[in-house]
Amino acid sequence: MGEHPLKKLMFPRSVAFMGASNNIMRMGSFLLVNLIGGKFEGPIYPVHPKEETVLGLKAYKRLRDLPEVPDLLVLVIPTRLVPDILEEAGTLGIDRAIIVTAGYDEVSSEAGCELQQKIDRVAEKHGIRYVGPNCIGIYNAFIRLNTTPLPNRMAAGKIGMISQSGTYLSHMYPYLERLEFNFGEGISLGNSASIDLVDTLEYFEERPEIEVITMYIEGIRRPREFLKTARRVSKKKPIVALYVGGSEGGGRAVASHTAALAGEDAIYDAAFRQAGVIRAWSIEQLLDFSWAFATQPLPAGNRMAILTSSGGPGASMADCVTRCGLKLPSFSRETQAAVNEHLPHTGTSANPVDVTYTKDPDAFLHHIPKALLEDDEIDGLFLYGFFGADWLVKLDEAVGGGYLGGEPEEIRRMGAARTEALIEFLLGFGKPVMGSTFLDNTDSMVRDMRRGGIPMFPSPERAVKAMEALCRYRTLKDNRP
Amino acid sequence: MGEHPLKKLMFPRSVAFMGASNNIMRMGSFLLVNLIGGKFEGPIYPVHPKEETVLGLKAYKRLRDLPEVPDLLVLVIPTRLVPDILEEAGTLGIDRAIIVTAGYDEVSSEAGCELQQKIDRVAEKHGIRYVGPNCIGIYNAFIRLNTTPLPNRMAAGKIGMISQSGTYLSHMYPYLERLEFNFGEGISLGNSASIDLVDTLEYFEERPEIEVITMYIEGIRRPREFLKTARRVSKKKPIVALYVGGSEGGGRAVASHTAALAGEDAIYDAAFRQAGVIRAWSIEQLLDFSWAFATQPLPAGNRMAILTSSGGPGASMADCVTRCGLKLPSFSRETQAAVNEHLPHTGTSANPVDVTYTKDPDAFLHHIPKALLEDDEIDGLFLYGFFGADWLVKLDEAVGGGYLGGEPEEIRRMGAARTEALIEFLLGFGKPVMGSTFLDNTDSMVRDMRRGGIPMFPSPERAVKAMEALCRYRTLKDNRP
Numbered sequence: 001m002g003e004h005p006l007k008k009l010m011f012p013r014s015v016a017f018m019g020a021s022n023n024i025m026r027m028g029s030f031l032l033v034n035l036i037g038g039k040f041e042g043p044i045y046p047v048h049p050k051e052e053t054v055l056g057l058k059a060y061k062r063l064r065d066l067p068e069v070p071d072l073l074v075l076v077i078p079t080r081l082v083p084d085i086l087e088e089a090g091t092l093g094i095d096r097a098i099i100v101t102a103g104y105d106e107v108s109s110e111a112g113c114e115l116q117q118k119i120d121r122v123a124e125k126h127g128i129r130y131v132g133p134n135c136i137g138i139y140n141a142f143i144r145l146n147t148t149p150l151p152n153r154m155a156a157g158k159i160g161m162i163s164q165s166g167t168y169l170s171h172m173y174p175y176l177e178r179l180e181f182n183f184g185e186g187i188s189l190g191n192s193a194s195i196d197l198v199d200t201l202e203y204f205e206e207r208p209e210i211e212v213i214t215m216y217i218e219g220i221r222r223p224r225e226f227l228k229t230a231r232r233v234s235k236k237k238p239i240v241a242l243y244v245g246g247s248e249g250g251g252r253a254v255a256s257h258t259a260a261l262a263g264e265d266a267i268y269d270a271a272f273r274q275a276g277v278i279r280a281w282s283i284e285q286l287l288d289f290s291w292a293f294a295t296q297p298l299p300a301g302n303r304m305a306i307l308t309s310s311g312g313p314g315a316s317m318a319d320c321v322t323r324c325g326l327k328l329p330s331f332s333r334e335t336q337a338a339v340n341e342h343l344p345h346t347g348t349s350a351n352p353v354d355v356t357y358t359k360d361p362d363a364f365l366h367h368i369p370k371a372l373l374e375d376d377e378i379d380g381l382f383l384y385g386f387f388g389a390d391w392l393v394k395l396d397e398a399v400g401g402g403y404l405g406g407e408p409e410e411i412r413r414m415g416a417a418r419t420e421a422l423i424e425f426l427l428g429f430g431k432p433v434m435g436s437t438f439l440d441n442t443d444s445m446v447r448d449m450r451r452g453g454i455p456m457f458p459s460p461e462r463a464v465k466a467m468e469a470l471c472r473y474r475t476l477k478d479n480r481p
Numbered sequence: 482m483g484e485h486p487l488k489k490l491m492f493p494r495s496v497a498f499m500g501a502s503n504n505i506m507r508m509g510s511f512l513l514v515n516l517i518g519g520k521f522e523g524p525i526y527p528v529h530p531k532e533e534t535v536l537g538l539k540a541y542k543r544l545r546d547l548p549e550v551p552d553l554l555v556l557v558i559p560t561r562l563v564p565d566i567l568e569e570a571g572t573l574g575i576d577r578a579i580i581v582t583a584g585y586d587e588v589s590s591e592a593g594c595e596l597q598q599k600i601d602r603v604a605e606k607h608g609i610r611y612v613g614p615n616c617i618g619i620y621n622a623f624i625r626l627n628t629t630p631l632p633n634r635m636a637a638g639k640i641g642m643i644s645q646s647g648t649y650l651s652h653m654y655p656y657l658e659r660l661e662f663n664f665g666e667g668i669s670l671g672n673s674a675s676i677d678l679v680d681t682l683e684y685f686e687e688r689p690e691i692e693v694i695t696m697y698i699e700g701i702r703r704p705r706e707f708l709k710t711a712r713r714v715s716k717k718k719p720i721v722a723l724y725v726g727g728s729e730g731g732g733r734a735v736a737s738h739t740a741a742l743a744g745e746d747a748i749y750d751a752a753f754r755q756a757g758v759i760r761a762w763s764i765e766q767l768l769d770f771s772w773a774f775a776t777q778p779l780p781a782g783n784r785m786a787i788l789t790s791s792g793g794p795g796a797s798m799a800d801c802v803t804r805c806g807l808k809l810p811s812f813s814r815e816t817q818a819a820v821n822e823h824l825p826h827t828g829t830s831a832n833p834v835d836v837t838y839t840k841d842p843d844a845f846l847h848h849i850p851k852a853l854l855e856d857d858e859i860d861g862l863f864l865y866g867f868f869g870a871d872w873l874v875k876l877d878e879a880v881g882g883g884y885l886g887g888e889p890e891e892i893r894r895m896g897a898a899r900t901e902a903l904i905e906f907l908l909g910f911g912k913p914v915m916g917s918t919f920l921d922n923t924d925s926m927v928r929d930m931r932r933g934g935i936p937m938f939p940s941p942e943r944a945v946k947a948m949e950a951l952c953r954y955r956t957l958k959d960n961r962p
Contacts, residue, residue, distance in 0.1 A: 024877050024884040027838045037879030055880040079826070102827040102837060134827075151879065165793020175919040175939075218796060242797075249809040250800030256829040257792030282942040283797055311738030312646020315699060316723075316764055319731030328730040345560070346583040346615075348737040356583060357508045396505050398518030398632065399536045403505040438656040458656075458939075461763040 005129045006195060006203035009096040010140050010185060012071030015147075016045040016063065018085065019076030019100070020054050028076035029055065030149040031100065031137060035074075038146040038153075045070060062088075069093045074137065074147050079103035080111075082133065083118035090126025098147060099132035105191050105259035106134050116193060123194055134258060135190025136166025139183060142209065150174070154182040158294045160210035161186035162200045164218040164258050168283060178441060179458075180450035181291050184210050191259050198225045205233045212293040214286060215241040215277075219260025220268075227275050234276030235480065238293045238473050241277045242286040243268050276476045278469050285465065291455045292466035296432035298474045299379040302326045304467065305372040306352035309364060309385030313436065313460040314352035317382050320464035326471060328352075329377060338371035355385075365422050373429040380467055381426075383435040384460060388445030389415025412444070419445050423452035432470055434463040486610045487676060487684035490577040491621050491666060493552030496628075497526040497544065499566065500557030500581070501535055509557035510536065511630040512581065512618060516555075519627040519634075526551060543569075550574045555618065555628050560584035561592075563614070564599035571607025579628060580613035586672050586740035587615050597674060604675055615739060616671025617647025620664060623690065631655065635663035639775045641691035642667035643681045645699040645739050649764060659922065660939075661931035662772050665691050672740050679706045686714045693774040695767060696722040696758075700741025701749075708756050715757030716961065719774045719954050722758045723767040724749050757957045759950050766946065769938060773947035776934045777913035779955045780860040783807045785948065786853040787833035790845060790866030794917065794941040795833035798863050801945035807952060809833075810858060819852035836866075846903050854910040861948055862907075864916040865941060869926030870896025893925070900926050904933035913951055915944040 015035065019028030032055055035044055045066050046054035053059055060066050063073075063085070073094050075082060082101050089097065104116040116133070123130060131138060137147030141156030148170035154177055163169045166188040176182050185207070187200050197220060204210045213233065220226045230239055244250040246265025254260045272279045280286040304326050308314035321328045328351050331339070339349040342363035346356040353372065355364050364385070372381055392415075393408045404411055426433045435456040441447035449456050457463040496516065500509030513536055516525055526547050527535035534540055541547050544554075544566070554575050556563060563582050570578065585597040597614070604611060612619060618628030622637030629651035635658055644650045647669040657663050666688070668681050678701060685691045694714065701707045711720055725731040727746025735741045753760045761767040785807050789795035802809045809832050812820070820830040823844035827837040834853065836845050845866070853862055873896075874889045885892055907914045916937040922928035930937050938944040 022884050023886060024873060024880075025840065025886065029884070030876060033876045033880050037876075055884060107827065107829070151875075163793070165791065165796070167791035168793040171791065171794075171919045174921065178921060216793060244796045244800040247800045247803035249803035250796055252809070252831065253787075253792070253796035253799035253833050256831055257796055257835065282801075282940060283793075284940040284942070306734075310646065310648035310652065311734070312644070312649040312697060312764075313652075315646070315725045315731055315734035315738055318734035319725040319728045320763075322728035322730035328733070346588065348588070350733065350737055352734050354738065359506065392505060394632075395511060395514045395518075399505075399514050403503050403510070403536060405504060405506065438652045440655070440659060459763060459765040461765070 004203045004206055006199060008071055009129065009131065010138060010203070011143055012042065012096065012145070014043045014045065014068060014070040015040065015072045015074060015145070016047055016066055016070040016094070017074045018047040020046055021048065022051060022054060027100070027149070031074065031076060031147050034146045034148060034151050037151055038144050040145045041143065063092055063094070064088070071096060073097045074100065076100040080115060083115060083122055086119060086122045086128065090122060090128055095126060095128050097128055097130035098135065098137045099130050099190070100135060100137055101132070102134035104133050105193070106256060108256070108259070120193065130194045131187060132190040133193060136170055136188040138188065139169060139186040141182060141184050148188070152182070153177070156184045156209070157182035158209065158211040159183045159214050159290050160204035160207065160212070161214045162189065162197060162204070163187070163216040164189050164192070164260060165216055166190070168216045172287065176287070179291065180441065180447065181294060181455070189258070192221060196221050198222050198229050201226070201229045201233050201239070205236065211237055212290050213237055213239045214290040215239065216283070216286065217241055217243045217245070218254035218258050219245050219262040223271065227271055230275035230277050235477070239277045240280055240286055240289045240293065240469070241272060242280045242283060243272070276480065278473050280469070284462070288457060288462050288466045289469040292432070292434065292470055293473070295453045295455050296434065296470060297430050298470050299432050299467070301379040302471045303329050303377055303379045304382060305375070305378045305380070306382045307369055307372060308352055308383070309355050309357065311354050313384040314354050316460040317384065317464050318352050320461045324464055324468040326464070326468055332375065332377060335371055335375045339368050342367040361418065365418055366425065369426065373426070373431055378431070380432040382463055382467070383433065384437070386435065386437060386445045386449065387439070388419070388443045388448070390444050416444065416448065419448045420452070423449060423454060426454060432467060434467055436460045436463040485684045485687055487680060489552055490610065490612065491619060491684070492624060493523065493577065493626070495523045495526065495549060495551040496521065496553045496555060496626070497528055497547060497551040497575070498555045499528040501527055502529065503532060503535060508581070512555065512557060512628050515627045515629060515632050518632055519625050521626045522624065544573055544575070545569070552577060554578045555581065557581040561596060564596060564603055567600060567603045567609065571603060571609055576607060576609050578609055578611035579616065579618050580611050580671070581616060581618055582613070583615035585614050586674070587737060589740070601674065611675045612668060613671040614674060617651055617669040619669065620650060620667040622663060622665050629669070633663070634658070637665045637690070638663035639690065639692040640664045640695050640771050641685040641688065641693070642695045643670065643678060643685070644668070644697040645670050645673070645741060646697055647671070649697045653768065657768070660772065661922065661928065662775060662936070670739070673702060677702050679703050679710050682707070682710045682714050682720070686717065692718055693771050694718055694720045695771040696720065697764070697767065698722055698724045698726070699735035699739050700726050700743040704752065708752055711756035711758055716958070720758045721761055721767055721770045721774065721950070722753060723761045723764060724753070757961065759954050761950070765943070769943050769947045770950040772936045773913070773915065773951055774954070776936050777915065777951060778911050779951055780913050780948070782860040783952045784810050784858055784860045785863060786856070786859045786861070787863045788850055788853060789833055789864070790836050790838065792835050794865040795835050797941040798865070798945050799833050801942045805945055805949040807945070807949055813856065813858060816852055816856045820849050823848040842899065846899055847906065850907065854907070854912055859912070861913040863944055863948070864914065865918070867916065867918060867926045867930065868920070869900070869924045871925050897925065897929065900929045901933070904930060904935060907935060913948060915948055917941045917944045
């Protein structure tokens with residue numbers, strides 16, 4: 001078996017780009033800006049009929065003027081020009097392309113469909129494999145390749161994103177950045193004329209750095225192959241999917257978006273189940289689940305413990321745990337005793353453990369989570385109630401300073417050290433741990449926890465639902481031949 | 482009918498505070514910091530047995546040393562001291578208090594319950610009405626009164642928050658601040674020993690500035706009075722509620738949190754329906770719904786239009802609209818024609834309208850939304866795809882600058898002016914309009930839209946579900962005597 005056709009497309013050594021100009025307000029320019037700004041290491045060759053340079057790079061009049069045959073060609077040119085340019089590219093030996101240009105099958109005009117057929121013929125003649133048309137391109141953090149309209153400056157993550165929406169690839173970068181996780185690679189499929197879901201699944205199957213496959217699906221073109229492939233791949237890596245085409249409104253929307261043939265929701269639902277695909281019900285949930293899979297081990301069972309310093313989020317999590325079909329067991333006498341040792345008299349050692357307020361940070365940040373994670377009858381842990389040391393520093397500043405009992409820098413340093421110790425300790429048990437917070441990364445502890453690999457979800461219920469996804473996947477794995 | 486007993490408590494002219502010290506790491510100190518830092522205009526009197534000053538304010542040794550009888554007394558003192566201090570306060574004529582101190586009914590110890598009975602007797606003897614015990618205090622933006630542990634620096638909003646969790650009052654401030662909306666007033670009820678849900682509902686009923694009532698409920702103590710009151714109040718103002726006590730896990734959690742007697746979920750669900758209360762299913766959703774009610778008019782019906790520049794979020798919204806039972810009608814010939822006039826050939830004028838990419842900002846920001854909102858057969862509008870001008874400026878900077886076709890400041894100014902015009906125009910139709918974005922407020926357009934009163938939800942589905950809540954409330958109102 002040779003190299004997967006997507007490998008060269010996702011890891012090109014050089015990229016030619018047609019359709020950007022020195023007017024930054026154009027779609028093509030958006031994309032080239034990020035290709036340049038993302039610091040892709042290989043050569044980038046803008047092709048432009050008139051300009052000497054485009055966005056600061058030397059430009060070439062025609063494809064045949066390029067100093068080498070590029071591994072990848074990106075096209076953001078007018079709809080009807082694509083077949084001829086592709087013909088020229090094929091003649092030159094270019095065999096991988098991204099066709100961002102839209103206006104084909106998805107507009108369901110005769111002209112659009114004819115142009116698509118022309119593209120098909122040219123691609124077949126020259127052995128060209130391409131992503132699109134009507135897509136937004138690709139993102140590969142491992143080689144800092146980004147042909148999409150938004151910048152992505154984060155480290156490479158373990159998530160492989162397959163999206164029938166360019167937005168759900170590229171518009172997510174700022175969202176992911178705020179939560180401190182990232183895609184490793186992402187492919188916006190567009191109309192999937194040459195490369196489709198199945199190809200991409202196969203590709204990510206073989207990519208060792210990709211440990212979670214995330215899919216936004218509008219419709220599946222090759223259902224039989226999809227089922228077979230997903231069934232195989234999901235045994236190795238979790239596949240999480242959002243499918244929006246199954247309702248009347250969704251079905252109508254996707255038809256004009258990517259020309260997808262959406263199918264009944266119940267059929268897709270059954271297919272996902274058979275194939276071991278974990279279904280999500282919103283884009284937010286798709287990414288929540290992916291985050292959990294990318295950072296946490298699978299729980300051995302579904303017996304959960306909750307540790308909180310706030311009753312409300314504790315009760316929300318407890319409520320959601322039960323509603324999701326997870327278990328919230330009462331603790332053994334030993335565990336209760338171990339917890340009680342560190343609890344103030346206002347606290348409770350039932351499940352949820354609510355410490356309310358304690359003056360001893362080690363109780364909340366070490367002794368009690370230790371007692372819970374050491375319990376063999378507990379498979380996973382939820383946390384709520386972390387604030388970084390700079391919260392105290394800010395409180396102190398609000399009343400003029402001097403009430404901290406120490407220097408602000410020292411308080412910050414101690415807080416950071418405590419967080420580091422907590423993360424190492426939490427990850428050491430091999431059990432999934434998830435937190436939630438209403439703060440953002442301006443809080444140092446929330447930021448450090450996220451960077452350290454503990455997902456801190458923006459709401460308590462979202463943490464619980466992500467845990468439920470891990471449990472669902474484990475059950476699926478356990479019950480398959 | 483006299484003034485509601487909560488009025489004096491929520492609008493005190495002076496506050497005495499017992500339980501803060503010059504060690505900022507203590508619970509009482511957290512609260513006093515925010516009372517001081519929030520710039521409450523009346524006098525604040527810390528009471529402390531030893532210190533001359535507390536957090537920079539002159540301190541008094543005992544309550545009887547205060548220069549006046551304060552309107553409100555806040556207690557964060559040891560559990561067993563509360564009855565005696567309250568007795569002293571009552572003797573002095575203090576008749577409103579917040580008892581933050583915990584350790585009473587919620588710990589279900591004999592000692593705790595006895596202390597609560599003592600408090601009851603003292604309160605009755607002196608006519609003291611109090612919030613708590615085991616609460617986090619109150620927040621009143623109208624007089625900048627904040628006795629909770631987190632600062633809140635936003636303008637007063639229209640939401641009255643009633644919470645059986647202190648966290649779901651105070652920890653939400655940074656979350657609300659990020660989304661640019663705020664509570665007007667908020668009350669953390671704790672164990673609800675003197676002031677409960679019903680009292681607070683009655684109070685907010687009379688507050689003209691409060692237009693939406695938001696409730697986090699662990700259990701209802703006076704179900705009959707609650708039903709009667711909620712039924713009456715919900716005719717005037719929407720009431721949105723999250724109830725977490727109805728599941729096995731939730732019921733157990735709330736018992737030890739606020740000593741609430743939770744009831745079966747189905748019973749609460751039916752009661753909410755009867756009382757015209759809009760139920761939410763997570764804390765995030767509770768606030769989403771409240772945000773929508775606080776900013777948008779009610780839709781006349783449930784026929785929705787979607788306008789997007791991105792197919793994925795368009796499809797997600799369309800899918801969610803149908804799943805929520807809202808309608809996504811096909812447009813009339815006139816509306817389609819009006820939309821088509823401004824659409825590029827890659828766009829679609831079906832519902833969702835997907836403009837894909839257009840070079841004409843007025844198409845997306847004026848002409849097309851105008852056509853949709855002018856359509857009598859459309860009751861509400863969803864938007865996706867806004868980016869502020871600084872996004873362009875940042876793109877330009879990423880490639881060294883100079884490709885904007887204008888000065889960055891001018892581009893920013895034009896962008897801000899366009900956003901301002903858009904907001905005014907969108908609000909002028911008297912139809913609900915909601916957007917969504919994956920950006921945060923570092924994007925100027927997202928920030929300005931939120932500040933201008935267009936809720937921009939953090940995900941497309943959340944916008945749709947919030948609209949559904951408005952539709953549900955309108956239907957409830959229409960179908961009531």
